Amino acid sequence: NAGVTQTPKFRILKIGQSMTLQCTQDMNHNYMYWYRQDPGMGLKLIYYSVGAGITDKGEVPNGYNVSRSTTEDFPLRLELAAPSQTSVYFCASLTAGGTDTQYFGPGTRLTVL
């Protein structure tokens, strides 16, 4: 199993541009999450999904959108990128009925200039 994979690893955007951060897991996990991590800070939850077709907002959803058309994929969309969205983005997954441990991807480092 590859676990949780994220692409791209790094990206620089100009203000107003848009992009999609990809997240894929091959563990057949039901729950998936998107976090952002600002320098020297903990992780803040952006969006989450409890299964295909079901998504909901987390703590800091403004400026982002998600979709969950399959169990494996949970892309995060940034529309009209702003400097405040400069951060490292982590995707995580969790299996329903199993332990409460979330498995994290390696992250995407995004800079908005």
Added chain:
Amino acid sequence: GESVGLHLPTLSVQEGDNSIINCAYSNSASDYFIWYKQESGKGPQFIIDIRSNMDKRQGQRVTVLLNKTVKHLSLQIAATQPGDSAVYFCAEGGSGSARQLTFGSGTQLTVLP
């Protein structure tokens, strides 16, 4: 709002000594707590967890202690090694329907030779 916080942002220990990383939480409804290790440029990695009905749990070289009376948990690392240098996060969960986690801001552990 509810939050999970850490007492010290940085901790330096001599190689071979024991390390203790502390964490305060405020959500009394939390059902479990998890310690994650994050190395530079990587996603958080699970270390150990503890349920709210326990006060101690041991793993390989790590022990987590939970004091619900004062809403405090700690991570003890025995015989600290250079590979233990990382940022350590505590996270609390169990009060959300989608098993969301709330993370603290992290403690940077540096192991001195």
